[in-house]
Amino acid sequence: MGKSIDYGNLMHNAMRGLIRQVLENVRKDGLPGDHHFFITFDTMHPDVELADWLSDRYPEEMTVVIQHWFDNLEVNEDSFSITLNFGDSPEPLFIPYDAIRTFVDPSVEFGLRFETQDSDDDDDFDEEDDSAISDSEVADFEPAQKSDTHVEKNDAPKEAEIVSLDNFRK
Template sequence: MSRKIDYGNLMHTAMRGLIKAVLLDVQENGLPGAHHFFITFDTTHPDALLADWLSDRYPSEMTVVMQHWFENLDVAEDGFAVTLNFGDQPEPLYIPYDAIKTFVDPSVEFGLRFESTEDEETDPPRPADPDDTPDPQPTRGSDAEVVSLDKFRK
């Protein structure tokens, strides 16, 4: 019997741990400088919690922005809760880490994209393409580094 190391799932776990660590720091210390996050998540995930009107408006996925106004950030083992402002209407959300599809901090050109297991069985997360991310104030610079994991794939 041949056992294989599942690098794809190990990478997903590690990258979600990174997101958790970043959010824990923000929970304790607030957002530093120009940092802010675009987080796209699967609204159909069984553990995702959002208001009915939001799930009606975003039946499959939703991108939220954590920047100027957010409250009650509560980072837990399997996900995080946060209250965000939608048109002057505060709404609490709970986003499981494994529902996250992309996590981007455009202020430092950092991004992660998680491929679903339906799309590709064991591919690790890829850096997000800045062109795929809603960014009203692009911050592209010549000193940015994009790391591609493709060369490590078989």
């Protein structure tokens, strides 16, 4: 056993499990009420699959909206796939959970932000930094780039609140 408990890695895994469970529920039952999601992910992640024109347009990260129209939602242990509409052009996406940078449901002011780790091995987390969300990011969250998916003009998203797990540490 190592010198310390890697809380950062444990929190990231738990938050990804939460996203997986939410998406699994949506796959089975559809989106309830006014729920919808902004999911920002790393388009350069080696396992992300998207059309070349999308990766050219969003070379670092992309935010997709799961709201009015989506199809073929498949939820797996480590990833999900979905077909979304980009300017009347349905495009399939394959997104591993570890490529997700933010997950926001503005209808209930809920959001998660995953810290990016600058290390040689992206799967290892720095033992010194075990916080998944910094307090400075809690107040300043805005979804990154908006996607071309259809969002009706009268559906203005509410400000999302990012939950900081540091508040619950002793």
